[in-house]
Amino acid sequence: GENVGLHLPTLSVQEGDNSIINCAYSNSASDYFIWYKQESGKGPQFIIDIRSNMDKRQGQRVTVLLNKTVKHLSLQIAATQPGDSAVYFCAENINNAGNMLTFGGGTRLMVKP
Amino acid sequence: DSGVTQTPKHLITATGQRVTLRCSPRSGDLSVYWYQQSLDQGLQFLIHYYNGEERAKGNILERFSAQQFPDLHSELNLSSLELGDSALYFCASSVRPGVTDTQYFGPGTRLTVL
Numbered sequence: 001g002e003n004v005g006l007h008l009p010t011l012s013v014q015e016g017d018n019s020i021i022n023c024a025y026s027n028s029a030s031d032y033f034i035w036y037k038q039e040s041g042k043g044p045q046f047i048i049d050i051r052s053n054m055d056k057r058q059g060q061r062v063t064v065l066l067n068k069t070v071k072h073l074s075l076q077i078a079a080t081q082p083g084d085s086a087v088y089f090c091a092e093n094i095n096n097a098g099n100m101l102t103f104g105g106g107t108r109l110m111v112k113p
Numbered sequence: 114d115s116g117v118t119q120t121p122k123h124l125i126t127a128t129g130q131r132v133t134l135r136c137s138p139r140s141g142d143l144s145v146y147w148y149q150q151s152l153d154q155g156l157q158f159l160i161h162y163y164n165g166e167e168r169a170k171g172n173i174l175e176r177f178s179a180q181q182f183p184d185l186h187s188e189l190n191l192s193s194l195e196l197g198d199s200a201l202y203f204c205a206s207s208v209r210p211g212v213t214d215t216q217y218f219g220p221g222t223r224l225t226v227l
Contacts, residue, residue, distance in 0.1 A: 031212050031213070032212050032213050034215070034216075036218075041220075042220060042221075043115065043117075043203050043205075043218035043219050043220050043221050044156070044203070044218045045115070045218070046115075046215055046216075046217060046218075049213070049215060051213060089156065091156075093212045093213075094212070099144065099146070099161055099168065099169065099207070099210050099211065099212055099214065099216075100146070100158040100161060100169050100171055101146075101148075101156075101158060101216060102158070103155055103156040103157075104155075105155055106155065
């Protein structure tokens with residue numbers, strides 16, 4: 001896959017358990033945050049986003065939490081399934097820097113059946 | 114399937130050569146973005162076009178250039194290729210160029226420079 005050879009933190013969970021993937025961002029001026037999922041051989045797939053004026057947003061089985069005080073973002077996946085196995089990236093966007101996403105290094109999620 | 118298409122899927126070429134990667138955005142999207150994903154640098158923003166005009170540049174090498182055509186498809190041109198240019202190149206598109214306009218990614222082009 002794309003990330004072979006790239007040292008990625010790995011989270012291994014049992015099927016059915018909840019997963020929490022964390023991300024630290026660096027720019028306090030970031031306005032918008034997105035989580036992407038990347039499966040082997042595919043492009044990043046949008047999961048969920050959150051604006052800087054919010055601290056929590058929920059989707060289907062996923063929740064994103066934003067803590068601007070410590071510049072921390074997390075993605076919670078409920079009842080993790082084998083199909084959730086992928087690399088997850090957080091990305092941030094800064095309003096005055098053009099619409100360019102700055103990606104974190106990624107976390108590999110492995111779901112054990 | 115995001116609706117963003119990229120061709121070719123794989124490209125193998127030699128150092129010093131020039132290649133062109135093509136991207137068609139989702140129907141209705143006016144913004145196109147290019148990103149590079151390499152093993153040591155992760156996902157890096159290269160350039161953004163909106164409705165034919167360049168809007169933002171990231172760490173794009175001078176050997177690389179891009180354009181967006183009137184039909185909104187975009188091409189990324191890579192010249193004088195080096196071994197280190199081997200990477201996955203992704204195109205993304207969004208409806209508008211705003212910060213909160215979600216970017217949807219294509220499947221990528223894997224470039225191998227030998």
